[in-house]
Amino acid sequence: MELEEVPGVGAKTAERLRELDDPMAAVEREDVAAVASASGVSAGRAAHIVRGAIRARHDDPGGFLATDRAREVYDAVLELLQERAVTTYGEHRLATIYPSAVDSRIEEVRAFAERARERDPDPGVLDALEDVAPVERPADVTVRDRCLATADAETYSEATEAVPELSVEIVEDAHGLADLARGYASVVALDEAFAGVTIEGDVTVDPNALSHPEEYVPERTLAFFATNRASLRAAIRVHRRAGLEAAVDLDELEAGLAELDADGSVAGDEELERLQVAVDDLDAAVSTAESMANDQLRDAIEERDVTIEGADLLSLVERGAGVDSLLSRELADEYAEAVRAAREHVADALALREDEASLADQAFGDEPTYPVERREEAVSRLREELVAERDRRAAKRKREVAARLADLRAGAADLVRDALELDVELAVSRFCADFDCTPAERAGTGFDIEGGRSPLLDVPFADVEPVDYGVSGVALLSGVNSGGKTSTLDLVAVVVVLAHMGLPVPAESARVPAVEELHYYAKSQGTLDAGAFESTLRDFAALTRGADAKCVLVDELESITEPGASAKIIAGILEELHDAGATGVFVSHLAGEIRDTAGYDVDVDGIRAVGLEDGELVVERSPEKGLLARSTPELIVEKLAEEGADRAFYEGLLEKF
Structure with a gap:
């Protein structure tokens, strides 16, 4: 594709x-x-x-969710799933699970869900997942101290594309290469023609450099691991805690990550750290040593009584000599001691090696002078040497670490992806556990739900009363206001949607129809005007075409127009759906009138009202087959008749029901 x-x-x-x-x-x-x-x-x-x-x-045409309310139910179910994902990736990945009428897709998800249900949502795994994020591509890496060189235009184009991190330079001959070597710390010549040419500087001739760029640009590999270091470490913890089979050696990857800082520089190298500290602290150390030497020499001068005879003074003046000559003659030893202490301070403060310390010694001259002053040229030479040594050490360590990590890159990406996919599985596992879900059977027409509990109710799931309800074709559902008719429809819709997503459903057992579309019509808000009423009738006319492949749930359609007309219209719709072999439930307060009007024996189910207790309605939540449920007004009249006052009046009203 x-x-x-x-x-x-x-x-x-x-x-x-x-x-x-x-x-x-x-x-x-x-x-x-x-x-x-x-x-x-x-x-x-x-x-x-x-x-x-x-x-x-799967050659899936889509369109299973055929109405706004059906889509709302799916969105609510999806939200419950996504709430149980730890990662943002998990939330978006769960959105790829959708209700379908295609068996191959449903079975694909069912197999996934069965694996997911076996997962243990261990708190330690969930904690580790919080730090796992999808692998990111690092920001563009630019390396300015190295370059590639070639005399060939085609090689130039290839190198520019293959190694964007480095500058690629065109040179005509060895002289051009030598010029580059003076401007860059290192140069890699890509042409065989430069082999054997002796050029001062760090110049490497490697015609195959583009096939292994990580050797010359280790920053490319290091940037990937540095950018994704936190996520990789979390993925390692997830795999270890969950006992997942890893796509890479976890110990090796962990050791490699330990050698990296967040910015991609090498960590944990004591020698490199020593050199970096020496470069950073050089000026401060020399300044401190300079002050120490002057303080020591000043104290020595203050403690000494220096006597200069007239002839000696005259001789010094005639020679144009100054205090330095006097120091050399009278305080040479004290000066030497002060400078020695200054040199030792620099060497100790910067932890210099012997060869580096010899360069540091040159920062202070041997000839006595006051005040003692650094020799800037010597300090600059020391700085250049330390920087060069630091950079050589860093480059070497980068190549070493990058070489170890390069082969782990693909496996590291898989490691993160597997951890994220585990989050998706654990979200499904937690959903199934939280809502006591079990796999549903898809077969024939009608549905049968035992011990079903809707997760959409605004009460704790543990407090939801289980419902048993089954319909063989199209049925009317009657019941008092607030008796649970709409929540029963929601339950049926949830079960049908989840089953066609391939996921377990919140019931002890369930069988749902293998349909192509779910049409769920929510309760209309008031009587419709003529135009809206006409449009609604057109919708239901279209609904009856191919109805055998549809599950139809309708909540109080009678509210769209006058009760008498509503009963006739609903009866006609039921007849069409019945003849087409559809599955459906129509909630209605006109169930008796509709039954009397319909041209076939309509199944009427009812949610039985037990009575009123302290003004609260008491019902049996599971619909009863063949029951035309009593209305709330009837229950109230019955309660008043039982209380005794005006009993004859209330009994007369009861006879009207």
């Missing part, structure tokens, strides 16, 4: 996706995070693309 063949992927989106290494593979493995890593593709858009690819793979 080509990218443009995925439903919802146009030319612009396809172009963005082609930034990825293997975009079609990412789409086919349903890797929402990888798809979303393309520029301009949000996580929500990535989930939509993946859903499109799934539908294409």
Whole structure:
């Protein structure tokens, strides 16, 4: 399948996706995070693309959720699933699970859900998952102290594309290469023609450099691991805690990550750290040593009584000599001691090696002078040597660490992806556990739910009363206001939606019809005007076509017009659905009138009202077959008749029901 063949992927989106290494593979493995890593593709858009690819793979036309209320039920169920995901990736990945009428897709998810139900949502795993995020591509890496060189225009173009981190320079001959060596710390010549040429500086001739760029640009590999270090470490913890089979050696990866800082520099190298500290502290150490030497020499001068005879003074003046000569003659030893202490301070403060300390000694001259002053040229030479040594050490360590990590990159990405997919499985596992879910059977027409509890009710799930309800074709559901008719419809819708998603349902057992569309019509808010009423009738006329492949749930359709007309219209719709072999439930307060009007023996079920207690309605939540439930007004009249006052009046009213 080509990218443009995925439903919802146009030319612009396809172009963005082609930034990825293997975009079609990412789409086919349903890797929402990888798809979303393309520029301009949000996580929500990535989930939509993946859903499109799934539908294409299963030849799924979509359209299962045929009404607004059906989509609302799916959204509510999806939200409950997503609330149980720890990662943002998990939330978006769960959005690729949708209700379908295609058996292959449903069975695919069912197999996934069965695996997921076996997962243990261990708190330690969930904690570790909080720090797992999809692998990110590092920001562009630019290395300025190295370059590639070639005399060939085609090689130049290839190198520019293959190693964007380095500058690629065109040179005509060895002289041009020598010029580059003076401007860059190191140069890699890509042409065989330069082999054997002796050039001063760090110049390497490697015609195959583009086949192993990590050797010359270790920053590329290090940037990937540094950028994703926190996520990789969390993924390691997830795998160890969950006992997952890892795509990479966890100890080796962990050891490699320990050698990196967040900015991609090498960590844990004592020699490199020593050199870095020496470079950073050089000026401070020399200044402190300079002050120490002057303080020591000043104290020595203050403690000495220096006597200069007239002839000696005259001789010094005639020679134009100053205090330095006097120091040399009278305080040479004290000066030497002060400078020695200063040199030792620099060497100790910067932890210099012997060869470095010899350079540091040159920062203070041997000839006595006051005040003691650093020799800037010597300090600069020491700085240059320390920086060069630091950079050589850093480059060497970067190459070593990058070489160890390069082969782990693909496995590291898989490690993160597997941890994120575990989050998806654990979300399903937690959903099933929280709502006591069991796999549903899809077969024939009608449905049968035992011990079902709707997770959409605004009460703790543990407090929801279980409901048993089954319908063989199309039935009317009657009951008092606030007796649970709508929540029963919601339960049926939830079970049908989840079963067609391929997920377990919140019931002890359930059988649902294998339908192609779910039509759920919520209660209308008041009587419709003529235009809206006409439009509604057109909707139901279309609904009766191909009704055998539809599950129809309708809540109090009679509210759209006058009760008398409503009963006749609903009766006619029921007749059409019945004749077509549809599955459906119509909630109505006109169940008796509809039954009397319909041209066939309509099944009427009822939610039995037990009575009123302290003004609160008491009902048996499971609908009873063949029961035309009593209305709330009837219950109130009955209660008043039992209280004794005006009993004859209330009994007369009861006879009217």
